[in-house]
Amino acid sequence: xxxxxFLLFFSLIFSQSFERWYGYQGDEQGYFAFDPTGEGHxxxxxxxxxxxxxxxxxxxxxxxxxxxxxxLLREETLSxxxxxxxxxxxxxxxxxxxxxxxxxxxxxxxxxxxxxRLQWLxxxxxxxxxxxxxxxxxxxxxxxxxxxxxxxxxxxxYDIYVIKTDSLGNRQWERIIGSSQPTYDDxxxxxxxxxxxxxxxxxxxxxxxxxxFYAVFIKLDRNGNTIWQTISSQPQLTQGGTKTSDNCFVSVxxxxxxxxxxxxxxxxxxxxxxxNIYYTSGVRAITEENNKFIVTGSNTNLxxxxxxxxxxxxxxxxxxxxxxTNYDFHQGNSIQKTKDGYIICxxxxxxxxxxxxxxxxxxxxxxxxxxxxxxxxxxxxxINKSKREIYNIFGQKVNLKKIRKGIYYLKESLYFxxxxxx
Numbered sequence: 205x206x207x208x209x210f211l212l213f214f215s216l217i218f219s220q221s222f223e224r225w226y227g228y229q230g231d232e233q234g235y236f237a238f239d240p241t242g243e244g245h246x247x248x249x250x251x252x253x254x255x256x257x258x259x260x261x262x263x264x265x266x267x268x269x270x271x272x273x274x275x276l277l278r279e280e281t282l283s284x285x286x287x288x289x290x291x292x293x294x295x296x297x298x299x300x301x302x303x304x305x306x307x308x309x310x311x312x313x314x315x316x317x318x319x320x321r322l323q324w325l326x327x328x329x330x331x332x333x334x335x336x337x338x339x340x341x342x343x344x345x346x347x348x349x350x351x352x353x354x355x356x357x358x359x360x361x362y363d364i365y366v367i368k369t370d371s372l373g374n375r376q377w378e379r380i381i382g383s384s385q386p387t388y389d390d391x392x393x394x395x396x397x398x399x400x401x402x403x404x405x406x407x408x409x410x411x412x413x414x415x416x417f418y419a420v421f422i423k424l425d426r427n428g429n430t431i432w433q434t435i436s437s438q439p440q441l442t443q444g445g446t447k448t449s450d451n452c453f454v455s456v457x458x459x460x461x462x463x464x465x466x467x468x469x470x471x472x473x474x475x476x477x478x479x480n481i482y483y484t485s486g487v488r489a490i491t492e493e494n495n496k497f498i499v500t501g502s503n504t505n506l507x508x509x510x511x512x513x514x515x516x517x518x519x520x521x522x523x524x525x526x527x528x529t530n531y532d533f534h535q536g537n538s539i540q541k542t543k544d545g546y547i548i549c550x551x552x553x554x555x556x557x558x559x560x561x562x563x564x565x566x567x568x569x570x571x572x573x574x575x576x577x578x579x580x581x582x583x584x585x586x587i588n589k590s591k592r593e594i595y596n597i598f599g600q601k602v603n604l605k606k607i608r609k610g611i612y613y614l615k616e617s618l619y620f621x622x623x624x625x626x
Contacts, residue, residue: 220244220569221545221576222274223526223622225552227564230255232266234565235289235303236538237549244272244543244569250291250301251551251565256281262306263287266565267299267320274567274621280320286312290338295345298323302336302349305329311336311351311365313373326373329353334365338394343401345371350392350405353380364392364407364420368428377428383409388416393455394445398423398471402431406445406455409435417441419455419467434473438480440465443501444489444538452476454492456499458485466490466497466517479517484509489538491546496521498574500536500548508534508550508566510574524574534566545571576622 226232226249234251247270252263265288269278282288289303298317305312310329313336316322328334336351346369353365363382369375382390389410398404405422419436442457452470459465459480464487468476487501497513507527514521527534536550552566570576593615594602602612614623 220272221571223568223576224270224274225564225566225621226268226270226276226279228253228255230257230260231263231562232565233287233551233563234537234549234567235287236291237547237567238292238538238540239542239547240293242543244545244547246271246277247542247547247567247569248291248293248299249549249565249567250288250303251549252287252303253281257285265301265303265314267291267301267316268565269320270567272569274569278320280316282314282316282320282322284312284325287335288314289336289351292340294341300339300341300347302339302351304333304335309333309335311349311353311367313339313347313349313367313369315373324373326369326375328367328375328378333362336365336367337392340396342368342397342403346376347371347373348395348397348403350395350407352391362389362391362410364390364405364422366392366395366403366405366424366428368403379424379428381405381407381422383420390420391442393442396447396453398447399451400471402426403428404447404453406442406453408440408442408457417457419457421453421455421469421473423473432473434469434475436467436475436478438465438467438478440467441485443487446490446492448492448495450495454490454497456487456490456497458487461485462504464499464501466499466513468517477516479513481511481513481517481520483511483520483523486535487511488536488550491539491541493541498539498541498546500539500550502533502535502550506533508536508548508552508568510536510539510546510548510568510570512574522574524570526568526576536566536568542569545569546574 232253237249249268253266254260254263265282285306301314310327311334313326332354334353336349339349352362366379392407394406403424419440419442421434423431440457445455454468463482465480484503511523512521533553536548548568553563595613
């Protein structure tokens with residue numbers, strides 16, 4: 205028997221890029237990740253888990269902190285039932301979270317400290333279903349959140365929901381905004397504070413078919429009064445938005461079968477462009493860099509993709525696709541710029557993948573070209589059989605004595621990372 209029988213070559217992550225899964229025996233989904241420092245030292249992630257509830261039916265908000273290589277530093281399941289859709293930093297070093305409070309289907313706002321300890325929880329909503337999609341801290345120390353509310357006025361239709369709170373989550377004002385068609389669903393997807401100390405909401409004005417959905421941009425003053433409202437002239441099933449480096453705003457979403465579009469407006473509500481990108485309609489999130497746009501979502505093959513456009517979104521510069529097998533469903537729900545690349549958060553339903561459970565939080569850190577550099581400097585790593593296991597791309601556990609070259613998944617405790625055996 206050769207001395208290196210249990211020594212496996214695999215890659216160290218050269219540019220601190222990685223592809224990793226996080227989860228337990230139940231169902232986990234990831235919705236949002238961000239880089240608090242901008243230097244890629246660590247990332248904060250939110251989603252939900254039902255691994256720790258009776259029958260694994262009702263989810264709880266799930267928070268993770270990982271280092272620049274994807275190693276888990278901290279995790280916390282919050283004490284209430286709900287799904288966390290967005291998490292952003294607060295000036296005191298903590299985090300503000302929004303999502304759906306599933307005990308009564310209200311929008312929730314939760315403040316946690318830097319160690320994910322819950323400091324306070326607030327809920328808002330009406331008789332039926334409400335949820336928060338995006339939240340930010342405002343210059344006055346309060347919070348601005350947007351999402352959706354249902355059954356306001358008794359028509360069982362969703363409207364855009366906007367709430368402004370003080371620093372403790374006490375509601376200062378709220379606005380419920382709907383399209384002129386009272387039978388159409390409308391949803392808030394993104395919000396921010398503008399450079400002139402007002403607020404900007406990005407959402408979707410809905411319809412009964414894909415061609416009836418349009419992007420809507422709404423500028424509000426400090427008291428929640430509408431300054432202007434702009435609706436795209438081309439259909440868009442808006443899924444996300446962002447504020448750009450030149451103080452403009454963009455929305456992204458499906459435009460039709462086989463393509464999505466990006467709409468950009470200036471700070472006065474004038475449309476700068478509405479451009480179609482012919483790749484897929486399954487885009488979920490967007491970020492911007494030098495007037496080029498990087499988006500993520502799920503393509504027609506149910507694979508997570510990352511796509512970068514050329515300047516002004518006139519064409520595609522590159523596309524990267526991530527999938528372990530043809531049987532998995534991978535989806536990216538958020539994307540943000542980080543040092544030397546991008547951080548993407550979503551989830552993976554491993555019908556036939558390395559994880560033994562229903563779904564996992566799926567996080568990718570790429571370089572500036574959307575690549576995950578799985579190897580650059582080769583190192584020998586001794587596999588401790590009591591703590592680590594190797595699976596092939598079909599989710600089958602591999603006998604270490606029969607390891608060959610190829611792509612595998614290394615299980616460390618309860619978490620998976622992709623490796624290449626050389």
